[in-house]
Amino acid sequence: MxxxxxxxxxxxxxxxxxxxxxxxxxxxxxxxxxVLDQGRIAAAGTWAEIRDSTNGSAxxxxxxxxxxxxxxxxxxxxxxxxxxxxxxxxxxxEEGLGEEEVDxxxxxxxxxxxxxxxxxxxxxxxxxxxxIKAFLIDPTPAWLLVASVFMMIAGQSxxxxxxxxxARWVAKPPAIQLGNSYYATLFLSLVVFATAIGIIRALLSYxxxxxxxxxxSKTMVYKVLDAPMAWFQKNPTGRILNKFTRDxxxxxxxxxxxxxxxxxxxxxxxxxxxxxxxxxxxxxxxLPILGAIFFFLRRWYIAASRRIKRIESxxxxxxxxxxxxxxxxxxxIRALRAQQLFIExxxxxxxxxxxxxxxxxxxxxxxxxxxxxxxxxFLFIAAMVSQAIADSGALPxxxxxxxxxxxxxxSGLFQWLTRQSVECEIMFVAVERLVEYCxxxxxxxxxxxxxxxxxxxxxxxxxxxxxxxxxxxxxxxVLKDWTVDLKSGERIGVVGRTGAGKSSFFQALFRTYDYxxxxxxxGINTSTLAVEHLxxxxxxxxQEPFLFRGTLRFNLDPFGEYTDADLWQALSRVELKHxxxxxxxxxxTAVDDGGTNFSTGQRQLICLARxxxxxxxxxxxxEATANIDYKTDALIQHTLKAEFPETLVLTxxxxxxxxxxxxxxxVLDQGRIxxCAHAYELLHRPDGVxxxxxxxxxEDAARGLWEQARVSWESKFPxxxxxxxxxxxxxxxxxxxx
Numbered sequence: 145m146x147x148x149x150x151x152x153x154x155x156x157x158x159x160x161x162x163x164x165x166x167x168x169x170x171x172x173x174x175x176x177x178x179v180l181d182q183g184r185i186a187a188a189g190t191w192a193e194i195r196d197s198t199n200g201s202a203x204x205x206x207x208x209x210x211x212x213x214x215x216x217x218x219x220x221x222x223x224x225x226x227x228x229x230x231x232x233x234x235x236x237x238e239e240g241l242g243e244e245e246v247d248x249x250x251x252x253x254x255x256x257x258x259x260x261x262x263x264x265x266x267x268x269x270x271x272x273x274x275x276i277k278a279f280l281i282d283p284t285p286a287w288l289l290v291a292s293v294f295m296m297i298a299g300q301s302x303x304x305x306x307x308x309x310x311a312r313w314v315a316k317p318p319a320i321q322l323g324n325s326y327y328a329t330l331f332l333s334l335v336v337f338a339t340a341i342g343i344i345r346a347l348l349s350y351x352x353x354x355x356x357x358x359x360x361s362k363t364m365v366y367k368v369l370d371a372p373m374a375w376f377q378k379n380p381t382g383r384i385l386n387k388f389t390r391d392x393x394x395x396x397x398x399x400x401x402x403x404x405x406x407x408x409x410x411x412x413x414x415x416x417x418x419x420x421x422x423x424x425x426x427x428x429x430x431l432p433i434l435g436a437i438f439f440f441l442r443r444w445y446i447a448a449s450r451r452i453k454r455i456e457s458x459x460x461x462x463x464x465x466x467x468x469x470x471x472x473x474x475x476x477i478r479a480l481r482a483q484q485l486f487i488e489x490x491x492x493x494x495x496x497x498x499x500x501x502x503x504x505x506x507x508x509x510x511x512x513x514x515x516x517x518x519x520x521x522f523l524f525i526a527a528m529v530s531q532a533i534a535d536s537g538a539l540p541x542x543x544x545x546x547x548x549x550x551x552x553x554x555s556g557l558f559q560w561l562t563r564q565s566v567e568c569e570i571m572f573v574a575v576e577r578l579v580e581y582c583x584x585x586x587x588x589x590x591x592x593x594x595x596x597x598x599x600x601x602x603x604x605x606x607x608x609x610x611x612x613x614x615x616x617x618x619x620x621x622v623l624k625d626w627t628v629d630l631k632s633g634e635r636i637g638v639v640g641r642t643g644a645g646k647s648s649f650f651q652a653l654f655r656t657y658d659y660x661x662x663x664x665x666x667g668i669n670t671s672t673l674a675v676e677h678l679x680x681x682x683x684x685x686x687q688e689p690f691l692f693r694g695t696l697r698f699n700l701d702p703f704g705e706y707t708d709a710d711l712w713q714a715l716s717r718v719e720l721k722h723x724x725x726x727x728x729x730x731x732x733t734a735v736d737d738g739g740t741n742f743s744t745g746q747r748q749l750i751c752l753a754r755x756x757x758x759x760x761x762x763x764x765x766x767e768a769t770a771n772i773d774y775k776t777d778a779l780i781q782h783t784l785k786a787e788f789p790e791t792l793v794l795t796x797x798x799x800x801x802x803x804x805x806x807x808x809x810x811v812l813d814q815g816r817i818x819x820c821a822h823a824y825e826l827l828h829r830p831d832g833v834x835x836x837x838x839x840x841x842x843e844d845a846a847r848g849l850w851e852q853a854r855v856s857w858e859s860k861f862p863x864x865x866x867x868x869x870x871x872x873x874x875x876x877x878x879x880x881x882x
Contacts, residue, residue: 147173166777172844271450271572278582279575280352283359288352295345300411302338304419306331307546315542346404353400360575361392363582370586373656374616382465387581390460391574399571406568409561416550416557423547424529434522438562441518445511446566449504453570456500457577462493508563515559522558526551587655593674601666601681604632604761604792611661613645613652622648624815626661632761635784635793637803637823639837640812646796648815650764653794654679665762683760685780687767687796689747691739696724697731699739700754714753717787719779720746745776752780756787763788765795777802800838804849805856809834823849824857825866 147170150161163170171177172191179187179194187194281289313327320327368384421428470477470486477486530544608630613623623645630636638646652659655675663670670678691699700711711731715721723746727733739747755763765784781802784793797803804823811819811826811833818833819826826834827850838849857866 173842271569271576275572275576275579278579279356279360279572283356284352288348288355292345292348292352295341295348296407296411299338299341299345300415302334302341303412304415306334306338307419307550308422309334311542311546315540349404349407350400353403354396357392357395357399360395360578360582364388364578367581367584367586370588371584372587373651375584378617380461380465382463382468383461385468386457386461386464387577389464391457391577394571394574395578399568399575402564402568402571406561406564409557409564413554413557413561416554419550420526420547423543424526424533426529426533427526430522430525434518437518438515438558441511441514442562442566445507445562446569449507449566450570450573452500452503452507453573456497456504457573459493459497459500463490463497466490466493511562511566512559515562519554519556519558522554523548523551587675593677594668594672596668596673596677596681600668601761603666604630604790605666606630606762606792607662607664609662609664611652611659611663613648613657613659615657622815623652623659626817628810628817628820630792630794632792633790634808635795635803635806637806637809638794638796638812639798639800639803639809639834641837643814644812645815646812647766649812650684650766650794650796653762653764654682654684681760682762682764683755683758684764684766685748685751685755689739689744689751691735691742691747691750693737694735695729695731696733696735696750699735699750700731701757706757710757711753714756717756718749718753718783720749720753748776748780752783756783760791762792762794765793767796767798800841800849801845801852804852807860811837822853822857822860822866824853827853828866 147163150156151173163174165171175190177187177189177191177194178185187197189197309327309331313331316324316327364387417431466486466489470490477483526547530547533544606629608626608628611623611626612621614621626649638649640646651657653663653670655670655678659671665681692702697711700706700714708731712721715724724730724733735741739750742750763784765780777799784795795803795806803809807822808820809823809826810817813833819829823834826832827838829835838846841849857864
């Protein structure tokens with residue numbers, strides 16, 4: 145559909161259209177073909193010119209074999225049906241809105257719903273006690289909490305005591321000051337003990353906070369890795385990276401110092417107030433008024449600052465997401481010359497985040513000016529009171545100096561205390577976001593499931609009974625009333641239009657989502673098993689093969705369960721042994737992130753080798769050959785057939801030639817199984833869905849698919865006719881409905 149639309153679009157008549165593909169049925173329709181082999185142009189020209197080329201390239205034989213296979217003649221009824229299907233496609237193109245466009249509209253609406261679900265929602269209000277408890281108290285031993293609080297109190301008490309002793313010492317006559325060593329020894333002892341305890345309390349506080357951060361970080365990683373797949377669809381990568389990088393960095397690097405400074409300033413402020421009240425009790429009359437002013441100033445500031453911090457954290461996630469997506473899609477962005485659009489989008493998101501950062505700084509300056517005025521008022525009151533008492537002769541000069549010097553410290557300390565307390569609460573916004581991930585409900589948090597008996601499954605027999613699947617974010621089932629029996633040793637092709645439910649079936653099989661009904665594997669309902677036990681007995685070859693950074697040995701055998709001989713044998717079976725043997729590290733060859741130092745086909749074959757080692761009774765191939773060439777596709781299909789004779793092989797395939805010779809084809813449409821039989825039998829159903837899909841591939845490709853299905857049928861059922869074909873009567877008219 146897309147190929148025909150681009151090919152015949154009037155707006156593109158004067159535009160060069162370049163198709164990069166492994167789909168040879170489309171290549172044949174192109175005006176000029178360029179064949180690449182090992183990074184070089186192996187041939188260029190028309191289809192016929194390249195097919196008849198004799199330069200020895202392996203690709204020439206592939207094209208020739210493809211053309212030969214498609215050259216087989218079908219009977220007249222089959223050709224007539226192909227012509228009818230072609231006419232219907234042309235009619236749909238002329239009418240404009242086809243069923244694919246209707247499906248696309250539904251996909252767009254679904255995408256909009258998903259996008260709406262991905263919007264990040266931030267908390268409002270004060271930091272909840274549950275967050276503080278989950279971070280500071282739950283993961284911390286009781287003795288460490290008690291010791292930290294005791295050291296804080298003891299350190300400040302010794303500091304106040306040393307200042308008081310110094311004031312009393314200075315108030316003594318000169319003879320006592322110089323001749324009596326009591327005060328000097330006491331003052332020195334207090335200073336030494338205060339210093340030692342200050343160091344100890346700093347070490348304890350940092351140890352407590354870093355231990356709490358480590359505990360929360362460990363729990364968060366565990367919960368995210370155990371989160372259901374539906375959660376990852378609602379949370380974009382940028383948001384997850386934001387919490388694991390920026391938020392975690394704040395908690396690890398800034399929160400310990402900010403929290404320690406706040407606690408230390410709090411005890412210093414309390415100590416100063418206690419000293420001033422001991423010397424100047426009348427100052428206590430001003431404390432309720434000054435305290436009320438301070439309370440409201442801090443309340444107004446922290447409400448705005450905390451909300452701004454949450455906005456800053458929330459608006460930072462789109463910046464990470466956009467940057468990550470732009471780097472991943474950079475070739476497409478450059479090809480479409482959309483750099484300016486993405487730059488403008490990035491700057492818009494960056495400006496949105498920067499506005500929140502600037503607002504934070506403005507709030508801090510607003511508070512600073514008002515706290516300076518409040519501290520000046522406290523100092524003025526203390527000075528007036530000390531002057532009044534001194535005039536009455538009831539206040540020694542040394543104690544008056546102590547009270548005024550302590551009050552003088554309040555100017556900077558009070559402002560620093562407030563800023564640190566607010567900054568500490570703001571830092572706990574990052575803690576709040578981390579704790580949010582620690583509360584995720586993972587797959588292992590579900591009610592306890594059963595453990596299968598040893599040796600299960602002995603076979604790959606899979607019975608699906610009245611199975612339906614509905615995604616959590618939707619109310620419409622994507623899989624509807626499935627009932628089918630799949631036998632061990634069968635190769636089952638799963639085909640259907642986009643959105644028919646092919647990938648959803650595999651997600652239900654692996655219990656990515658909960659489903660209704662039952663799937664019974666070798667006599668056990670898989671919904672009664674713990675997911676780790678179920679998935680351990682299933683193998684998958686993904687559409688996009690992914691290799692982890694490490695060694696080739698680790699990617700083949702991550703748990704060290706097999707010998708080197710087993711690994712080499714698996715590589716040999718997928719015809720990669722000679723490639724790996726020529727690498728310097730052989731099995732210990734380094735693998736880059738995502739396996740980028742291997743080609744897509746090689747990565748896919750490595751995944752196949754991993755499946756060979758596992759020898760599971762159920763093997764799932766999720767469009768495993770969609771992005772590789774025909775030669776590698778043929779190798780994978782041969783390996784699946786030869787190496788898994790007793791395994792149930794389930795293959796999703798958009799390329800019908802991949803599975804047309806399978807034991808059965810399961811055709812899906814709008815979440816239902818509409819056909820399930822051998823391909824040759826389905827092709828003889830006049831109104832069959834598979835027959836229409838084959839016809840839609842084009843006349844040449846359809847001829848080849850019919851021939852492949854016929855050969856497969858005759859090899860399995862020699863001398864028999866498909867039931868649909870047997871129902872043909874005089875003149876070849878079909879009398880059996882699909």
